[in-house]
Amino acid sequence: MTPAEIAPKDRLIVALDLPSVDAAEAMIARLGDSVTFYKIGYRLAYAGGLPLVAKLADSGKKVFLDLKLHDIGNTVAQGVESITKLGATFLTVHAYPQTMKGAVEGRGSSKLKLLAVTVLTSYNDDDLRAAGFRLDVSELVEARAQQARALGMDGLVSSPEEAGALRKIVGHQMALVTPGIRPAGSETGDQKRIMTPARAISAGADYLVVGRPVVEAADPKAAADAIQAEIVQALG
């Protein structure tokens, strides 16, 4: 999908990192038409949130199921095959070759799009070294992007800091999905590789994943609307 084919509103993915299905449904009602794309990750998925994938999809919203799978290839393939039936648009797996190969096999001919998590946005070069890697963030992100493309993955999760370099490697063949988004003046929290929504779009990101700056805002709808306006402005 070329950037021009993505509806501007779909570019904001709000992470429903909330403690219960009730809290998530209240947030979805509050955000109303301002948000069309939601992410369900560990917190909500392990709190009974998986049935919300089909419910949201049936109501016309898109869902990014962020399970960040990583296991032996056979287990990943079988897990992804089960996940194809949930109704999500995107699923994350970590960008290890065996994992991505298993995910592509398990996805089969379903419409589920597979995203490879390159290097988590809470990591910098020192964190990678402490985890035993010899490459720095940009080298590892780029190496993993090349592997992800060769193995038939549909998109990459990285910080917007790497979006420009990744676009040069994968063109518009893969979606660039970027967390680590912080509107000007918002708390960084545990994120280390961050950009504002406008800068991320200008850097070439297709989708922006935003959690706390929206769901922990005093007025989540106003926060989402402000990000949507920034995206539209940056798209020019």
Ligand SMILES: O=C(O)c1cc(=O)[nH]c(=O)n1[C@@H]1O[C@H](COP(=O)(O)O)[C@@H](O)[C@H]1O
């Ligand atoms: O795969 C992800 O979505 C992800 C990858 C990554 O490298 N960094 C990252 O923050 N995320 C997710 O994106 C969301 C960001 O949330 P906030 O930091 O609250 O905006 C969280 O749900 C993270 O799990």
